[in-house]
Amino acid sequence: MAPPSYTIIGTPFSTFTRSITLALNYKGLPFNQVRCVPHSDTAYDNHPFGFLPTLIIHEIDGKRVDLKLRESMAIACFIDRVAPEPSLLISAGQGKALVEEQMWEFVSLVGAHGFSVVEAGVVKPRIAANDEGKLTDTEIRKQIQPAVDHLRKLLHKMEELMADDGYVFGSKLSWADFFLFPLLADLKAIPEGDLLSPRLLRWMENMNKLEAVQATTHGTLSVGARPP
Template sequence: MTQPIYTIIGTPFSTFTRSITLALNHKGIPFTQVRCVPHSDTAYDNHPFGFLPTLIIHQIDGKTVNLKLRESAAIARYIDRVAPEPSLLVSAGQGKAIIEEQMWEFVSFPAVEKGVVKPRVAATDEGKLTDSAVREQIKPGVEHLKRLLGKLEELMAGEGYVFGSQLSWADFFLFPLLADLKAIPEGELLSPRMLNWMEKMNKLEAVKATTPGTLSVGARPP
């Protein structure tokens, strides 16, 4: 059996890593995955700052290169170039997009993980605080996230995926974040529009394939 020419470095628990594996699965690109957490020895071996993910491209035009491509936005652009179909790009006029580049506005929202999800999970795992105490502790982050989610929803199409009927990178970058959020009590912040969108996403084979090892099924980093 021919070995995949791609290896993804990163734990399924990593939202950026999941964004990339969602696309690889959706486009039918075979890959192997090395599960590691950020700033581990393996992460540093493949990324100068120990970030996730890294895509190792083992071959180009039949030649062994073992090229390490870092940063999820760069990896996304490479995936689109070598496997343009099915397209994950947005056309001007699709949904509320006036220009194509608006899709990339959905690439990073640290307020979800850093401000709410990570402190909630850490406090829950430690088990020393009551739910009300945890809520009070993360209240500033929750208030900030609530405003962010409202602004995000304003940018989304009225129904379907983020930009309407066509799946895009915006969906694959936003979904891992909100899947984590939905897995904790603060998931109550999610609006009916966002919950409907998540239900639609959960039906995708790519989402089903990348769910194991994530917070949404109760997993923790390796």
């Protein structure tokens, strides 16, 4: 059997990496995954700044190229072009979107604001403190309180952009869901997951039913894993 045409560089623990593997699974594109953490030798071998993920495209039009594509939104556009169906795009009129580009707006907001607030602000400090085992839960809560306040506001603002039910843009699954999900799956795994509203919890239940979600759960914080 021919080897997969794609390799994804990045640990399943990386939320941006999971957004891409969710889509590869959903669209039925086989891939290999090289598990590495950011700023490791492998990450730098594949990304100029040692970030995750990189998608290695082994062949284009039958020719070996081993092209390294970085930046998850660029990778998403590539995946959409080579595998347009099942579509992860939305049309005007779906959810609160008046124009199609609002889906990419949501994705960009998640990447630019959600990641730092959820992961860097709350999830990673909480996990580091838990793993270190020196502070009590009360002490940890006090230490991360400012970041948790920020997180509460972010979740509220993201929810305001979402449809009232179903996926982020209502009945149609989109890239918006695949970019938001890894962050909130991590959040749900820690005590600060209590901040998730009934709407967000319903959305997560919908997401958890997807085969792509189940296929990409192994190795993530949501099941207690640690990198790589």
